[in-house]
Each structure stands twice: as C-alpha cells, then as structure tokens.
Amino acid sequence: MKAVIMAGGEGARLRPLTCDLPKPMVPIMDKPMMEYIVELLAEHGFSDLAVTLQYLPEKIQNHFGNGEKFASNFSYFLEEEPLGTAGSVKNAASFLDETFLVISGDCLTDINLSEAIKFHRKNNSLVTIVLTPQDNPLEYGIVMTNDEGKITRFLEKPRWGEVFSDTVNTGIYILEPEIFEYIPTGKKFDFSKDLFPLLMDKGLSLYGCVLSGYWCDIGSLDQYRYSHYDILDKKISINLPAKEEEPGIWIADEVCIDPEARLIPPFYIGKGTYVGAKAFIGEYATLGSYNHISEKVSLKRGVTWSRVTLEKNVIVRGSVLAGGVRLEAAASVYEGVVVGERSIVESKATLKPGVRIWPYKRVESGALVNSNLIWGNQFRRSLFGADGVRGELNGDLTLENALKMGSAFAFMLGGSVPVVIGGDSWEPSQLLKKAITVGLLAGGAEVLDIGETIVPAVRMGIEGLGAEGGIYVHSCSSNYGYSAIRFFDKEGLNLLHGKERSLEQIYLRDDFPRAIKDKLGSLKVIQDYNKNYNESLLKDLSLQSIKEANLSILMAFPPPHLQNLLLPLLQDLNCNLIVFYPPGRAKLACWKEDDFAVYKNEISRSIVRGEIDLGFWINPSGERMVLFDEEGTEISGEVYQALLSLLILQSGKNSTLVQPITASWIHEELARKNKGSVLRSKTFPRHIQEKIRDLNISAKSLKGGTYVPAEFLQLNAVSSLMKLIDSLALGGKSLSTLLKEIPGINLRQKEIPCPWGQKGRVMRRLIQDGPGEAEKVEMIDGLKFYYPDGWALVLPDPEKPSYRIYGEGFTEEIAESLTDLFAEKVKSLQDESVNEKEKETIK
Numbered sequence: 039m040k041a042v043i044m045a046g047g048e049g050a051r052l053r054p055l056t057c058d059l060p061k062p063m064v065p066i067m068d069k070p071m072m073e074y075i076v077e078l079l080a081e082h083g084f085s086d087l088a089v090t091l092q093y094l095p096e097k098i099q100n101h102f103g104n105g106e107k108f109a110s111n112f113s114y115f116l117e118e119e120p121l122g123t124a125g126s127v128k129n130a131a132s133f134l135d136e137t138f139l140v141i142s143g144d145c146l147t148d149i150n151l152s153e154a155i156k157f158h159r160k161n162n163s164l165v166t167i168v169l170t171p172q173d174n175p176l177e178y179g180i181v182m183t184n185d186e187g188k189i190t191r192f193l194e195k196p197r198w199g200e201v202f203s204d205t206v207n208t209g210i211y212i213l214e215p216e217i218f219e220y221i222p223t224g225k226k227f228d229f230s231k232d233l234f235p236l237l238m239d240k241g242l243s244l245y246g247c248v249l250s251g252y253w254c255d256i257g258s259l260d261q262y263r264y265s266h267y268d269i270l271d272k273k274i275s276i277n278l279p280a281k282e283e284e285p286g287i288w289i290a291d292e293v294c295i296d297p298e299a300r301l302i303p304p305f306y307i308g309k310g311t312y313v314g315a316k317a318f319i320g321e322y323a324t325l326g327s328y329n330h331i332s333e334k335v336s337l338k339r340g341v342t343w344s345r346v347t348l349e350k351n352v353i354v355r356g357s358v359l360a361g362g363v364r365l366e367a368a369a370s371v372y373e374g375v376v377v378g379e380r381s382i383v384e385s386k387a388t389l390k391p392g393v394r395i396w397p398y399k400r401v402e403s404g405a406l407v408n409s410n411l412i413w414g415n416q417f418r419r420s421l422f423g424a425d426g427v428r429g430e431l432n433g434d435l436t437l438e439n440a441l442k443m444g445s446a447f448a449f450m451l452g453g454s455v456p457v458v459i460g461g462d463s464w465e466p467s468q469l470l471k472k473a474i475t476v477g478l479l480a481g482g483a484e485v486l487d488i489g490e491t492i493v494p495a496v497r498m499g500i501e502g503l504g505a506e507g508g509i510y511v512h513s514c515s516s517n518y519g520y521s522a523i524r525f526f527d528k529e530g531l532n533l534l535h536g537k538e539r540s541l542e543q544i545y546l547r548d549d550f551p552r553a554i555k556d557k558l559g560s561l562k563v564i565q566d567y568n569k570n571y572n573e574s575l576l577k578d579l580s581l582q583s584i585k586e587a588n589l590s591i592l593m594a595f596p597p598p599h600l601q602n603l604l605l606p607l608l609q610d611l612n613c614n615l616i617v618f619y620p621p622g623r624a625k626l627a628c629w630k631e632d633d634f635a636v637y638k639n640e641i642s643r644s645i646v647r648g649e650i651d652l653g654f655w656i657n658p659s660g661e662r663m664v665l666f667d668e669e670g671t672e673i674s675g676e677v678y679q680a681l682l683s684l685l686i687l688q689s690g691k692n693s694t695l696v697q698p699i700t701a702s703w704i705h706e707e708l709a710r711k712n713k714g715s716v717l718r719s720k721t722f723p724r725h726i727q728e729k730i731r732d733l734n735i736s737a738k739s740l741k742g743g744t745y746v747p748a749e750f751l752q753l754n755a756v757s758s759l760m761k762l763i764d765s766l767a768l769g770g771k772s773l774s775t776l777l778k779e780i781p782g783i784n785l786r787q788k789e790i791p792c793p794w795g796q797k798g799r800v801m802r803r804l805i806q807d808g809p810g811e812a813e814k815v816e817m818i819d820g821l822k823f824y825y826p827d828g829w830a831l832v833l834p835d836p837e838k839p840s841y842r843i844y845g846e847g848f849t850e851e852i853a854e855s856l857t858d859l860f861a862e863k864v865k866s867l868q869d870e871s872v873n874e875k876e877k878e879t880i881k
Contacts, residue, residue, distance in 0.1 A: 039155075040134060041084040042127050044209075045072060045143035046092030046117055051258050054378035054396040055360055060094045062143035063101065064262070065343055067269060068279050068290070068308045068327050070101060071256065072143040076108050077277055079141070082151040085110050088133045089143070090126040092117040098143075122226040123209075124233045131218050140211040140229075142255065146265050148275045149210065149251040157247040158212040161187065165217065165237060165244045168210035170253045178206035178255070179230050183246040192234060205246070208253050259376055259394075263358055266324045266341050270304035280306060290327065308344070326361070339373075349385075357389075360397070364433060369401075380433055384838075386791065404791050404839035421542040423837050425532065425723050426524040428514060431466040435521055437473040444477020444509070445552060446545040447525060450537070451506045453482040453553065458499045460491040461511035462658040463599035466521050471511045474523070475561065478509075482553030484560050488567035490599035492660025494754040495571040497530030503564070512659045513597075522659075531731065532724040572607045575757055579764045585612040587767035592653035592666070594618045594641050600656060604756070611763070618644055618653075642670030651766065652773055656755045663755035665762075667773035676702050680780045682751050685761050687712035696729040696752070699819050700831060700844050702785045720819035721833065727753065785846045786857040790864045794839045800867045804832060809863050823860075830856040832864060 049061025056064060062072035079087065087110050091098060095116055105112030115130040127140055137158070139151065149168060158166040167189065169181050180193040183205070192207075207230060220236055221227050237244055252274035256262050268274055270286065280290035286303030289295075293307050298315040305319055308327035313319060317331050320338030325331065327344045332352070340354040343361040348354065352365045356373035362380040365371065371389040378397035383389065387401045390408040401407055421427055427443065429435030451457065457478055461471040468490075478485050488499050493510050500508040508526040525533050525541065533541065553559065591613050593604065601617065608615050620637050645653045645666050653666030665673035665681075673681060683695050683705050693714035697705045698721045705716050719729045730750055751758045766773060792800060801821065808815065808823055816822040820833030828847030835842055841864050845857030 039084045039139070040086045040088065040136060041079050041139040041141060042088045042090065042130060042134070043072065043075060043079075043141060043143040044090050044123060044126060045098055046090050046095075046120075046126055047142075047144050048093040049144065052256070052262060054376060054394055055259070055262070055358070057378055057397050058094070059379075060091075060097055061256075063094075063097050064144070064256075065326065066146065066262075066265060067288075067306055067324060068344070071146055072098070072102075073108070074146060074276050075141060075143055076102070076105075076110060078148065078151065079139075080109050082155075084139060084151070086113075086133075087111065088113050088115055088130040090115050090117065090130060092120060092126070120226060121224070122228040122232070124221045124229045125225060125227040127213075128218050128221040128223065128227075131215070134215055134218075137212065137214055140209075140213060142209045145209065145253065145255045146274065146276075147208070147210075147251065147253040149208065149249050149253055151210070153249055154210065154212055154247050157187070157245070161243075161245050163212070163245040164214050164242055165234065166212040167234075167244065167246050168208045168212075169205040169246045169248045170208050170251065171204045171248070172206045173204070181205055181207050181246050183248070187245045187247065189234075189238070189244040189246045192230065192238075205248055209255065259358065260374065263339075263341055263356065266306075267322045267339070270306065270322055270324070278306070280308065296333075343379075362433060364430070366403070382430075382433065402794070402839065403837075404793065406793065421545060422538040426522050428517070428520055428522045430520055431470065435470070435523075437469065440470045440473040440523065441477040441480070443523065443541075443545055444474035444479075444483075445481040446477075446541055447507065447509065448478045448481025448483040448559070449551070450541050450544055451483070454484065454557065454559070455506040456484045456486055456504060458486045458488060458496055458503055458505045458508035459510070460488045460496045460499070460508075462492070462513060463490045463597050464513040464521075464658065467511045467513055470521055470523065471509075474509055474511065479559035479561060480552050482557050482559045484562070486562050486564055488564045490602070491568055491571070492600065492603065492658075492756065493524065494660055494750070494756060495568060495603075497526060497750075497753075498571060498574060499564070499567060500526055500528060500530045502570070510659065515657045524659075529731065531727045534724060535722075568603045572603065575607070575760050579760060580768050581611065584763055584767040588612055588614065589652060589763060589766065590614040590616070590648065590650040591763075592616045592618055592641070592645055592648070592650045594637075594653060594655040595620075596656070597658050600658065600660065603660075604656075613763070616644075616648060616650065638672060641666060642672070645670045652762070654759060656759070660756050661753055663758060665773070667777065669774050671774065671777075673773075673777065676704070676783045676785055677777070677780065679752070680704050680708060680783065681762075681777065682758055683708050684712075684776070684779060685758070685765055686751060687714050688765065689761070692733065694733055696726060696733060698726055699816070699822060700833065700842075702783045702846055703829070704781055704783050707781055708779075718818065722819075722836075783846075784848070784850045784853040785844065786853045787845075788843045788857050788861050789835070790841045790843060790861050792834075792839055792841050792864065792868055796868050797834050797839070797841075800841075800864060801832075801834065803867045804863065809859050825856070828852045828856050830860045832860055 045062040047061040049056035052061055052064060063070045087105060089112055091114055099114060102112055113133055117126055117129060121129060154166060154168050167181060172178060181189055182191040183189050220233060227233065234244060254261060254265050256265055278288055280288040283289050288306040290307060290309040292310045295313045296315040299313045299317045301319040302321050304321060305323040307325045310328040311325050313331045314333040316334045318336045322339045323337050324341045326342045326346060329342055330347045332348060332350045334350055335348045335352045337354040339356040342359045345362050346359050347364040349365060349367045351368040353370040357371040357375040359377045360379040363377045365383045366385040368386045369383045372391045374392040375389045377395045380397060381395050381399040383401045384403035386403055387405045393407050394410045459471060459475060461467040475485050486503050486505060488495060496508045496510045506528050510524045512522055514520040514522050527533055591608060593615060596617060618641060641653060651668050655664045665678060667673060679701060686692055686695060687708060695705055695709055695714060695716045696719055697716055699718050700721055709716050717729055719726045751761060804821055810825065812823040812825060814824040820831055822829060822831045831844040833842045843857050843860045845853045847853040847856055
C-alpha cells in the first residue's frame with residue numbers, strides 16, 4: 039500500500055531545536071521522530087512511501103535515502119514554494135494512483151492504521167479522518183461525527199465555549215485519488231481549512247474514525263519534552279534503539295556506568311554514553327548516544343541529544359540539550375530550558391527556567407541568563423581571549439570558522455602578503471592549520487608553512503622570512519581537548535588589541551572580498567626550519583663548557599614536535615637525555631596539565647634515582663616550563679619566574695627586568711642585589727611583549743625591534759632551558775644551589791566571582807573606600823594597594839565574571855591576611871551594589 043509522509047514542516051515552534059534541522063528529523067530517544075512513523079507504516083503494510091519536502095530537504099533525504107534500510111521504497115517530492123497540506127500531497131499525485139494514507143512526519147503515535155483502513159473501506163468513503171480523544175483539545179481541530187461516523191462539523195482550534203467534543207483531527211487521512219479533482223494545482227491549499235469544508239459543501243460524505251492509542255503532534259517544546267516522559271511511562275508502543283534491561287531502565291550498547299553513579303528509573307541511556315562516579319541520573323532522564331556525564335552531575339527529567347558533555351557538578355532539571363552541547367563545570371540549567379546545537383554554557387553559568395539558547399552560542403562563565411539568546415546575536419563577548427582564539431574542534435571552533443579566520447587575517451594584512459604558519463603535532467591542530475591555510479590562500483596570501491614547531495620559532499620566522507604576520511595552532515594543556523589559534527604581527531608579537539578587534543569585526547561581518555581565481559595565494563613549505571631556530575639558540579652559549587659538563591636531563595611528557603626539536607639539540611650538546619612517559623601511556627601530542635598532579639612524584643623519584651641534574655616539562659607551544667632540580671623539587675610559578683630574572687641579570691646583557699604588576703617584589707630584590715632594575719607592565723601578554731621589545735631596542739641588542747629568542751626568555755621556554763643549561767655548565771653549580779640565591783616568596787592568589795554588571799561599580803567603590811590606610815594606590819592594571827608590610831592587587835578578570843586578588847607580604851601570614859581582606863571587601867561591595875540596585879528599583 040502507498041502512503042504520504044508530510045515532512046516539509048519548518049517546526050518554528052520547536053526552535054531553537056529546528057534552526058538547522060527540519061522538524062521530522064528532531065530526535066526522540068536517539069532516532070528522528072519521522073523514523074518512528076516509517077516503522078509504524080511498515081508495521082501496517084505501507085511500503086511505498088511518498089515524502090513531501092520543503093524545509094532543509096537534504097537532511098531528510100540524506101538520512102533515509104531510498105528507504106531500503108527501512109524496508110520501504112521512498113519517493114521524494116519537493117515544494118519550491120509552500121503549497122499547504124493538501125497542495126503538497128497533490129504535488130505527489132503522479133505517485134498516488136490508488137487508496138492512500140496521509141500522515142505527518144513530525145508526530146508520535148502508535149494508532150492502529152490497519153483499523154483505519156478497514157473503516158474506510160467498510161464505509162466506501164472518499165475521505166476518512168482518523169480521530170482520537172484528547173483531554174485538552176484547544177490546540178487541535180475538533181471534528182464532530184454522527185452515530186454512523188459521518189462528519190457533521192469541523193471546529194479549527196476552538197475556544198472553550200466551542201468545545202463540543204474531545205475527538206480531534208490527528209492529521210492522519212485515508213484518501214481516494216479522486217480528491218485531487220478538488221485541489222487546485224500550484225496553489226496553497228489545506229486539508230482542514232480548504233478541502234474538507236469544500237467537500238462538505240458539495241454534499242460529499244466524509245467519515246471520522248475514532249481510534250484509541252497514543253498520539254501527540256509535538257507542537258511545542260514542552261510537548262516534545264513530555265513525549266519522552268510518556269515513552270518512559272510506556273504510554274506508547276514504539277521500537278526504541280535500546281533494550282529494557284529492567285522495568286523502566288533502557289540501556290543501549292557500549293554504555294559505561296561508574297559503580298558509584300546513582301540512577302533512578304524510569305530512564306533511557308543511549309549507545310556509547312559514559313556516566314561518571316557519583317553522578318545522579320534521576321527519574322524521566324533521557325541521555326542520547328555518546329554523551330559524557332562527568333562525576334557529580336545531577337540530572338532529572340532532562341533530555342539530551344547525541345554527544346552532549348556535562349562536566350563536573352553540572353545540574354540539569356527538565357531541560358533539553360541539543361547535539362554537541364557542552365555544559366562546563368558547575369553550570370545549571372532549569373525547567374523548560376532549551377539549548378541549541380553545539381552551544382557552550384561555561385562554568386557556573388545559570389540558565390533560568392524557560393530560557394532558550396540558539397545554536398552555536400556561548401554563555402559566559404558565571405552568567406545568570408533569564409532571557410533568550412537568539413540566533414542573530416554574537417555567540418561570545420569577544421572572539422579573542424587573553425591570548426588568541428580558543429575552542430574545541432567542531433564545537434565552538436569549527437573548520438569553517440578556522441578557514442574564515444584565515445581569509446579575514448589575509449584581508450586585514452592586505453591580501454597578497456607573506457604569512458608564516460606553524461602548529462604543534464596534535465591532530466586537531468594540524469587539521470585546523472590546514473583549514474586556516476586554505477583560508478589564507480583564498481584571501482590571496484603567500485603562505486610560508488614552517489611545519490610542526492613551537493611559537494618562538496614562528497615569532498622568529500616572521501622576521502627571518504620577511505612576513506607581514508604569522509599564525510600558530512596548538513593544543514591547550516591547561517584546558518584539555520581545546521585548541522588555540524594565535525595571531526602575530528610583523529614583529530612576531532601578539533596582535534595589538536585594536537588589531538584583534540579589527541580582525542574580529544572583519545570575521546564577524548564576513549563581507550570582505552576574497553581573491554579572484556587568478557590572484558589566489560601560494561603555499562611554500564619551508565623544510566627543516568627548526569634547524570634554523572636551533573642554530574639561533576646556540577649563538578650565545580658556551581658550547582664547549584656545556585659539552586664538557588655532560589649533564590643528565592629528564593624531559594617529561596614531550597609531544598612529538600617538541601621531542602623532534604629538542605632531541606638533536608640536546609644530544610649535540612653532549613647531554614644524556616631521558617624521556618619520561620607515565621607507565622602504560624601512549625605518546626600523545628596533547629597532555630593534560632593535571633598529569634603533573636598524578637605523576638609529579640614519579641618524575642621526582644626518577645630524577646633522584648637516576649642522579650639526573652635537571653628535569654623539565656615544556657607546554658606544546660614552547661612558551662611555558664616547569665623545572666625539577668637534582669633533588670626532585672618542582673620549580674614553577676613565581677619561583678620559576680624569579681629564576682628567569684636571575685638568569686637575565688647574571689648574563690650581564692640586560693640589567694632591567696620586565697615583570698607584570700602581579701609578580702612578586704622578589705624581582706626588585708634580585709635586581710637590587712645584581713645592580714639592576716624592574717619595569718612593571720600590565721598583565722596582558724601584548725603589553726609584556728612590548729616592554730621587553732622596547733627594552734631590547736634601547737639596549738641596541740635587537741635590530742629594528744625584531745624577535746630574537748635569547749632576548750625573550752619570559753616568552754620562550756626552550757631558550758630559557760638553554761640559558762639555564764649554560765649557567766649550570768659555566769658556574770659548576772647545581773640547580774638547587776642556584777635556587778638558594780632567590781629569597782623566599784610569600785605571594786597568594788584568590789579568585790572571587792563577580793557578575794559582569796557589577797564589576798565597574800565594585801571598582802568605583804573600592805577606589806572610594808579601600809580597606810586600611812594604603813601608602814600608595816596604583817592604577818596601572820587593576821588597583822594595587824601598597825602597605826608598609828605588603829601589597830594587594832584587585833584585578834578584574836578580562837574573560838570571566840570574577841576578580842583575581844593577589845597579596846604579598848613579608849611573611850606568609852601577612853600575605854594570607856591581605857588576600858583575605860580584599861577578597862572579603864570585594865564580596866561585601868557586591869552585596870552593597872545589589873542593595874543599592876534594589877533601593878533604586880523601589881524608588
């Protein structure tokens with residue numbers, strides 16, 4: 039038998055779920071809702087199916103194909119313009135040469151279609167409408183029939199005063215081909231509004247077949263969510279893609295549930311999903327396939343699509359999360375919230391009941407959202423963070439976005455200009471780099487690819503190869519699974535903030551010209567550029583002394599590109615190199631920074647056991663380093679920065695240090711002892727880089743302000759490692775002995791949440807009413823208060839709704855008390871701001 043599935047619906051009332059998906063393809067329990075209709079039709083003998091399409095037709099065609107895998111034969115009929123329900127069916131008239139059934143592809147039902155066919159044939163009807171009772175019929179068309187089943191009256195979406203029956207039109211019709219005589223060609227024409235009243239006016243008999251069973255047209259987001267609850271309550275009989283292991287418990291294949299997780303039925307868990315320790319999956323939860331539910335997540339009555347990630351301590355209550363959505367640590371979403379595909383809700387953000395987030399949006403950390411975030415809005419406050427563009431591949435950082443960034447950067451630089459590009463060895467980095475390269479070429483740039491390398495090599499290559507700018511792509515060790523795209527100017531420095539804004543505006547407008555076919559860019563692969571970089575590192579070193587020292591060095595967790603760069607360099611210097619990988623772990627290009635917490639003690643023991651002089655870890659971009667001395671003691675953070683200052687001062691090449699305003703005053707103490715000085719900068723990376731550049735220009739150590747690795751230790755971990763090896767070899771000292779030249783550091787840091795809207799008000803009040811009697815207050819970057827025995831800095835975080843509080847004193851107790859004092863002050867000023875706002879509202 040033949041049937042028509044009407045699948046042209048746009049599903050406007052289901053947005054944001056249908057922004058990029060036709061309504062029949064919206065999933066229910068891991069399957070498009072139309073798939074359940076196809077299965078129902080097959081169950082009742084309908085194998086030849088006509089599918090009417092209009093909105094995003096390719097999505098349906100790509101999924102169902104010719105229907106073979108669904109034991110059916112599919113024929114598709116596309117509407118160029120909306121034709122209405124009856125008009126769309128007439129568009130398939132060439133296929134419909136016998137009695138046929140019409141059903142919507144976006145409803146959920148298990149009504150007995152065979153009974154409807156029997157009723158139709160028994161009454162020799164031209165039209166049979168399948169009716170079903172509904173408790174609340176206001177949203178549907180009411181149909182009244184006599185005792186014989188003949189239809190006597192139609193009431194389309196009546197008011198309560200017009201509700202004379204509870205039997206509603208399901209949109210399921212059994213029709214004879216003769217009805218096409220009454221449907222105009224190429225004109226919008228509906229069954230309920232136009233055809234059926236016309237047939238009744240002509241005195242033709244229409245019948246209504248009242249059938250029990252489950253039926254829901256899923257006309258709203260609430261109905262969509264409730265339909266999942268109905269399935270879990272077994273109100274409908276359908277074929278789910280998971281086995282019912284126990285009453286009310288559906289678990290698909292390859293699911294992994296931690297023994298410490300707590301689950302309360304009824305619930306559904308799709309294929310390949312992971313549920314972490316102490317996670318709570320409450321009643322009426324539906325988890326799509328390949329979800330990752332981290333530890334201590336709490337989810338009740340929620341619906342997730344495929345590949346949703348819920349990080350630690352997330353709370354979900356009665357919400358719908360579309361495919362690829364990520365809720366970061368401690369985010370909360372409540373009743374009726376709907377989050378569109380691939381959106382990201384950052385840590386500690388809260389979505390209040392009923393909020394809808396359109397696809398590809400980013401809700402910032404700590405935000406309290408009580409209104410919809412619509413498709414047309416920008417998906418984040420700024421494309422650039424503190425240090426480049428960061429995101430998750432195919433999450434908020436897609437290959438399409440990367441390509442567009444490349445073209446935008448080429449346009450900003452002037453089109454046909456040289457641009458250096460490099461990246462680390464992580465596969466997502468290489469994939470993003472290829473997409474950016476295509477974008478640069480499309481923008482007309484001459485791309486100079488220096489391969490798998492580190493940021494300092496890209497910085498040097500920009501000047502050395504005469505480029506106008508550069509790009510580097512790498513993994514983020516501090517945010518596992520994320521990628522970073524970094525942009526540099528012709529000096530090898532991070533882009534100026536104004537240039538970042540310009541690039542962002544070009545990218546977001548997307549109306550910039552691309553190169554025409556005869557002016558496309560060119561690609562040149564620079565072979566073995568890392569050798570050139572290594573040669574520059576060796577220029578000012580005491581090579582013979584290093585070789586004679588024969589140092590033993592442990593390299594921890596090196597990604598392949600870094601190992602390939604450092605291994606020949608250190609071997610040429612006659613160093614005994616030991617590469618440390620955790621037992622049983624593969625050599626990966628992307629390591630979690632948390633690995634140090636797990637394996638730090640093992641690294642220390644390996645150093646002591648092996649009588650190793652020095653251990654180190656360098657991050658994938660080659661800019662940050664953690665050291666270990668010969669006693670296995672970790673050297674990181676402020677102590678590491680102080681060690682760099684000591685190396686710079688003792689080298690005799692520069693007596694002035696550059697340190698951000700957040701750094702310890704130990705740098706001043708080291709400078710005083712070594713007849714130097716300290717120049718303070720803002721915390722933003724570009725500002726620090728400019729200060730170092732200007733310092734080196736004034737010292738005439740650089741030509742034209744270009745980047746030379748040896749002069750930028752704070753930005754170059756590999757160069758810092760070489761300087762340290764040189765110092766150890768020349769001085770004959772161990773690293774632990776060298777560290778004894780650094781005084782004790784008593785610096786503390788805290789982060790205090792503060793809503794974006796209160797940040798300015800809190801700073802204003804802090805200037806007016808800072809705690810205690812400060813000797814001096816600086817406003818270089820944030821507010822820095824100086825006291826006789828210490829200082830405190832209150833710094834608004836540029837990327838998060840929070841403040842960073844720094845405190846340093848002559849003793850640990852003073853540092854702790856200063857940090858606590860200002861943390862409490864910032865909290866109290868927020869409370870006062872809230873009270874002020876409430877008073878203004880009352881007035």
